[in-house]
Structure formats: structure tokens, C-alpha cells
Amino acid sequence: MEMHSARQLQELPYYEAQGEECRLFEHAHTSRLPLLIKGPTGCGKTRLVEHMAARLGRPLITVSCHDDLSAADLVGRHLIQGGDTRWFDGPLTRAVREGAICYLDEVVEARKDTTVVLHPLADDRRMLAVERTGELLQAAPGFMLVISYNPGYQNLLKGLKPSTRQRFVALGLDYPAPAVERAIVAAESGCTDAVAAQLVSLAQALRRLTAQDLEETVSTRLLVMAARLHRAGLALLPACRAAIIDALTDEADTSAALHEVLRAVIGDG
Numbered sequence: 286m287e288m289h290s291a292r293q294l295q296e297l298p299y300y301e302a303q304g305e306e307c308r309l310f311e312h313a314h315t316s317r318l319p320l321l322i323k324g325p326t327g328c329g330k331t332r333l334v335e336h337m338a339a340r341l342g343r344p345l346i347t348v349s350c351h352d353d354l355s356a357a358d359l360v361g362r363h364l365i366q367g368g369d370t371r372w373f374d375g376p377l378t379r380a381v382r383e384g385a386i387c388y389l390d391e392v393v394e395a396r397k398d399t400t401v402v403l404h405p406l407a408d409d410r411r412m413l414a415v416e417r418t419g420e421l422l423q424a425a426p427g428f429m430l431v432i433s434y435n436p437g438y439q440n441l442l443k444g445l446k447p448s449t450r451q452r453f454v455a456l457g458l459d460y461p462a463p464a465v466e467r468a469i470v471a472a473e474s475g476c477t478d479a480v481a482a483q484l485v486s487l488a489q490a491l492r493r494l495t496a497q498d499l500e501e502t503v504s505t506r507l508l509v510m511a512a513r514l515h516r517a518g519l520a521l522l523p524a525c526r527a528a529i530i531d532a533l534t535d536e537a538d539t540s541a542a543l544h545e546v547l548r549a550v551i552g553d554g
């Protein structure tokens with residue numbers, strides 16, 4: 286395990302490991318391999334990347350991908366400024382030049398033309414062609430490409446092309462084991478261990494129930510939100526209703542079933 290100064294540790298974004306993922310991340314970085322993190326929403330993918338970027342001492346550049354995101358959005362473009370046309374690096378180009386970690390969140394959302402720039406960066410070449418300026422950039426040593434994707438709902442259909450997937454080392458995350466999730470909920474909200482335990486029991490019960498009925502089930506993020514509402518003074522039952530149940534579904538039957546579980550686990554809160 287790498288040693289950290291007290292100052293470094295202080296500034297490290299809190300991340301509670303599920304298993305060996307920090308070690309894998311570190312080895313991928315040392316080996317100059319790009320990383321694909323897959324897992325459901327709110328399970329800690331982004332927090333892991335933030336934690337590891339700080340731990341490895343690399344700047345982090347995050348891009349939330351959406352269906353309009355193009356290669357030019359990543360690489361850069363010419364813009365008119367004060368009558369002159371100037372080139373502005375996009376986030377990927379900045380990361381390549383600076384040796385930063387570039388995190389493309391929900392990469393399957395991005396337009397297909399982005400794969401053209403990602404492929405040469407994600408294999409041995411570690412090159413980025415900036416066509417508009419005629420530059421061919423070699424990624425600086427600390428550069429690492431990290432992409433995340435949620436294999437749930439429509440993404441199973443959209444998917445990632447095999448030629449893209451096979452350029453990345455893959456890391457699968459899921460919702461953490463109960464003891465780990467309790468620690469996260471308590472640390473992130475400041476709630477008591479007893480409340481964290483109740484929330485995680487609720488999550489366990491809801492996850493069993495919702496596996497067939499919902500596209501996405503209750504995430505660690507929602508548990509933290511419920512705990513924060515409670516910590517701010519709201520009773521646990523309404524906090525869970527607002528942060529968890531009503532966030533999960535608009536459908537009357539499913540909502541009734543979830544409320545039943547809520548009352549069974551939390552009681553009158």
C-alpha cells in the first residue's frame with residue numbers, strides 16, 4: 286500500500302472500498318491502461334475516480350456524456366473571440382496535454398463519432414489526433430482514460446462496440462455489501478450507526494422486491510440523501526418516502542408495494 290502524507294489524506298475524497306478496486310485502478314494507471322467502470326447508478330463509480338485521482342496525484346477532468354456530445358466537444362473547436370478565430374482545447378485534449386485522468390461518465394450516451402478519437406487513445410498508441418489544428422498529440426505520462434457505464438435499462442441495447450470494450454480493463458461495481466454501505470451512509474450523512482443500519486436494511490428489502498419491477502433499484506446515493514434529510518430534522522419515515530420511494534417510481538401499484546416495505550422496516554420512523 287502506498288504511503289500518503291497527512292495533508293494528502295486530508296484532501297482525499299472519502300471512498301469506502303467494496304473490494305480490490307483501488308488496487309486495480311492504481312495498477313491500471315501504472316500500466317497505462319484505460320479503465321471501464323460499470324455499475325448501476327449511485328453505486329460509487331464517480332467517487333472512486335475522484336478518490337483515486339487525488340490518491341495518484343493527478344488532475345481529474347470529468348465529462349458527463351449526453352446524446353448530443355460530439356468528438357468536437359471532447360477535442361476542442363475554433364471560436365470567434367474579439368474578431369479573431371481562436372482554438373480552444375476540449376476536456377479530452379486538456380487531459381492528454383496535462384497528463385490528467387479524463388473521466389467520461391455514461392460514455393454510451395455520447396455520439397458515435399467520439400469513438401474515432403477514443404480508440405487511438407485507448408490502445409498502445411495513446412495518441413490524440415486534433416484534426417482541426419493538424420496536431421497529433423502523444424498523451425502525457427500520467428494521462429488515463431476512464432469511462433463508466435450503467436449496464437441497466439436501455440444501455441443493454443445501446444451497449445458499447447466490442448472494438449471499444451476490448452481496449453479497456455473492466456471493473457464491475459455493484460451496491461456495496463451491508464457493512465460497507467452502513468459505513469458509507471453514516472460517514473456521508475453524519476447519521477448514527479443505528480439509523481444507517483435501518484436504512485441499509487430497508488435497501489436490502491427494497492432491492493429484493495424491486496429487482497423484477499423496476500429498471501433501477503434504490504442506490505447508495507438515495508440512502509445517503511434520506512439520511513441527510515433525517516439528520517436535518519425530518520422523521521425517518523417521511524425522509525425515506527421523499528428520498529427513496531417517491532424517487533424510485535411514479536407507478537401507483539409499485540409505490541404501494543414499496544410503501545408497505547417501508548412501513549414494515551422503518552415502522553413509524
Ligand SMILES: Nc1ncnc2c1ncn2[C@@H]1O[C@H](COP(=O)(O)OP(=O)(O)OP(=O)(O)O)[C@@H](O)[C@H]1O
Pocket residue numbers: 299300301302303324325326327328329330331332333390435461469473505506509
Ligand atoms: N464506496 C463509496 N464510498 C463513499 N461514498 C459512496 C460510495 N458509494 C456511494 N457513495 C455515496 O453515494 C453517492 C453517489 O455515488 P457516485 O456519484 O460515485 O455514484 P455513480 O456510480 O457515479 O452514479 P451515476 O452512475 O449515477 O453517476 C456519493 O456522492 C456518495 O455520497
